[in-house]
Amino acid sequence: MKVLIAGGSGFIGRSLIDRLVQAGHTAVILTRRPAMTDIPPNPSIRSLHWDARSVGEWWQVVNDTDAIINLAGEAIAAKRWTVAQKDRISTSRIDATRTVVRAIEKATRKPKVLISASGIGYYGDVREGDLDESSPHGDDFFARLSLQWESEALRAEKHAVRVVTLRTGIVLHPGGGAMKKFHLPFKFFVGGPLGPGTQWMSWIHREDAIRAMLFALENQSLSGPLNITAPYPVTMREFCRTLGSALRRPSWIPVPGFALRLVLGEMADVVLKGQRAVPRRLLQAGFSFKFPQLEQAMSDLMS
Template sequence: MNLLLTGATGLIGSLLVQKLLERGERVTVLTRDASRAGATLPAKCRVMEWDPLAGPATLDLDEEYDAVVHLAGESVAGGRWSASFKNKIYQSRILSTRLLVEALKRAERKPSVFVCASAVGIYGNRGDETLAESSSLGSGFLAEVCREWEYEAAAVEALDIRRVSLRVGLVLDFEAPAFEKMSLPFKWALGGSIGGGQQWMSWINLQDVVKLILHSIDHTELQGAVNATSPNPVRNEEFSQMLGISCKRPVFLEIPGIALRVLMGQSADLVLTSQRASAEKALASGFEFDYPDIRSALKEVCSRRRHGFVREQRVNRPIEEVFDFFSRAENLERITPKELNFKILRTSTPGIEKGTILDYRLSLHGIPFHWSSHIDQFNPPSGFSDEQMRGPYAYWRHEHEFEVDGDSTIVRDKVQYEMPLGLLGETFGLYFVRKDLDRIFAYRRSQIEALLNAPS
């Protein structure tokens, strides 16, 4: 199957890309920043630059696609809802959907399905009412945005394309913007119910969101609006208690809704409005939730405490030659930014092998560090891995994988890490560490390109 995808660099999109490639699908990504997407997405993805807000934004599809998944949109949890920010939220959804549908109109061969994101915010504030897809739509900023979003997406039905608009609830994952902000006070034992705690929260685990998107592509009987929420919504009071248990922190505070309005302005609607969405339509289509209740969903989220990322690039060299390059300790200095002053001090064996210990020094923002790593896996030519024994992180593991793909080799870096200083590091250092790692691996990518893909 050949798929076209927007929003691939976001949390949901990046996991969806991974799952699609595991299924053996072909994936083309439309993105505002092709260089960034090319550096962060799997090497087997085809990347096309398209920014519908930059203009002129006419899109002509140069391939025939079996399915289109449209996830692009400014995060509603990205800041206070000023007039300019609300316009970004609106335009990033409405205009991009309209232009994408117009491109499908011009396509000679149409896809069979168009899956478009939406949100449970379409229902507005509804108290204790159980909300099925046939329920009346609500009022308010988010409801209006979602209504127009789905209206634009529904235009594909005139092209005989099956349309699925997934009304996504609160996505549970520490990398999800809304949940990340919501969970931070709980980590500091400052969390509690909000605005009385009686408002209903419709939520869904990240893994189930992606699973439901795949289900929507595959199951032709599913069409129209679909609530992408768990079958067991909970009141904010219960949600807060379960989040406190999952974070192993006491929950005793009550946060007045008016205080949240002062801090967040209109964006406080994200946690103060009540939406009790039903998952019956998804269940009736045969979908099975892996995390149907709040306890199991939060347990899964909290089991992934470590941060991580994957970077891939294609190298036009044989896998044996690529493995040899990366398994030579001296080449680490060549692909590390010079301002880090990276220097290998000692290796416990003449060459890298299983059990080798590497000692090196480096400088981060002018602060010198000694770092010792242990090679715990060494499997020529498919890869090796090293784990920090001593260094700036509480935990660091780097897996180097190499995969033959036609006449080239895919270089894959998988990194998992934990911040030092516990909650202090998580709260005040994570943002800067992420930026540093993006910069370091961007330099690494450029050096690998120059050293291994340069003409012989």
């Protein structure tokens, strides 16, 4: 299969591309960089330049593409959330998704499937109860963004393209994402839960996240939203306790929510809010998790 990956140069994309190539597929990365010089030379991987906002010459590759995976968007926790940064977080996702769908519209031969990123933030801040793909969306910044992000992707259905939106939880791997940020304070013996500790964290081992994406790619009966989360979410307190014990460090210095808000501003919501998402549709479709429990995942990730 030839797979086009928008935003394939990031934390999830790089690992996904490795796995696609191992499975015998070829990957074309859409990147804003003039050239991707940091990918190992491989005849199965190439990169094309785009600006993530307009349909340039690159669109022609869509005629020759079996599947598109869209991961592009401004990093969420890289900078303080000023009004301008929040706007970049939203606009980059909406524009990139709209641009991918416009390229599909233009292509004379359409891809069979579009797999497009979203997040469990879709559900908003929910303290109690399991959230599956039929649960309603929330009404905060992320929930509204995810709703719009998904509806841009779903426009490709008009062109008989199967669309899957990935409501991904916190992807765990020491190479990046949330774990890289949590790791440092624990390493220096000052780790502990952020905020009340009772907020839910819907996490997933990166390997399972990639396996679930390949499952969605190949399983033609799947369309619509998919929760990409492990079946057993944990509270923030439990997450920190498990991380501490995998690192042989105590989890003992809680950081109160007000202090986080002082330091991080509104971005603190990323860790202070939570939801208990469950991968109902993946399990119903027969997906089996390699790391369903956090302890197994942590001990693998730390080994």
